[in-house]
Amino acid sequence: MSRATLTCHEGEAYRITTLKSEGGAIERRFAALCGACNESTMLPERDLTIPPIAVRQKFGRIGWIVAERNARHNRCPNCQGTKRDKTTMAAPLKPVQPTGPTIAQMFQVGSQLDDHFDEKAGRYEAGWTDERISTELNIPRAFVAQVREEGPWGKIRSFDDLDALKAEAGTLKGMIADFEKRVIDAERKRVSA
Template identity: 25%
Template sequence: MGAAMSSVQNQVAELFGVTRVPYGDNGQFVRGVSVTCGHCGAVENVPANNLRNGAGDDVEVQLLKRKLETRGWKTGSKPAQHRCPKCFSSIKATAARRASENSAAATNGETPVSVTPIKSLKDVAARMLGREDRRIIFEKLNEVYVNDKVGYGAGWTDEKVANDLGVPRAWVKLIRDENFGDEVANEEIRQKLAEASKLLDEVKKTTAQAEAIVTDLKRLNHEAEHIGKALDTIRKALGGG
């Protein structure tokens, strides 16, 4: 297992620079990678997933590539082939312009220039859920999903898993429903409802007490006005005597 993990780490190191990056709400530093554009030299750091059970093979490399693709990167089989979102957009724009020029040339009876089509991010996102995708999502769910009574571990949801892996949320939901359980377990929902009901009762009780206090204050204020008027009458009577 150690040799397998070492092999994966070597693959990651060959394609990306290994570093430490802040992650999560508390900004805790975790293992990550640094990807450099082979054209303009732009650099971006992203957290790397530490999959349990020794995922092996190049699962982590594929996962990192997918995460970078969702950020707009075009990753290659060598570091020099990586392209940042800006450069990749420029490449696609150039390809689109050439395709348009070729279309116009064909319309005019000219011989169009051969253009190699660029696979867009939309094409990547539209692909079907494959076996390797299932494996990666299952590994992550196995890491962060407690059981069908508890549901996800603290802080984890379908949305967070999807963002962490760089895959559609629908894929995460599908694998979770098939192999694990509900996103939020029924027991937890019942517990939350019970807590909410108890809190509501306390609010109603406190509100009733507050209303009683307000009523008493109004009564006391009214009585104070009468007492004040009575005192004024007495003062006038004494002064007149």
């Protein structure tokens, strides 16, 4: 096989693979790899002199989409039309969201935490939450929580709702004790009468 035959296929989204047949003969085939699920296939074509467009058409006849240059866009029959296919095929690029807060955001959050978070008690002042800070600074709530937990403020250890429930539970315990005392007094009066 001439070098020119192989050169015409260089840079394509498929490759030429060398196989050893059962009889020991060496064969060359066209092979493609799905860019979504990594499934592979080979063409039964043994004529490696055909042009690249014909190779892609032959893959198409067995249900594959083989891109012109980029193998990441190749799709096997199972991945065509799937969500996986739609997100990896030529979709318009979306702006990348930062994976963490910027230094400016960290300073803004730190300033708000200094003003409204009690480190010793492990809680916000009344009316303040991670959500409120994120809304006021127009940044994700997760960034506020990340800065708080990784900084000197730490994790939230006390919740206003929980404190209110504890206070209410204490009141209810007092009411139950008072009710038990009344029941015991009423029972004593009934027994003595």
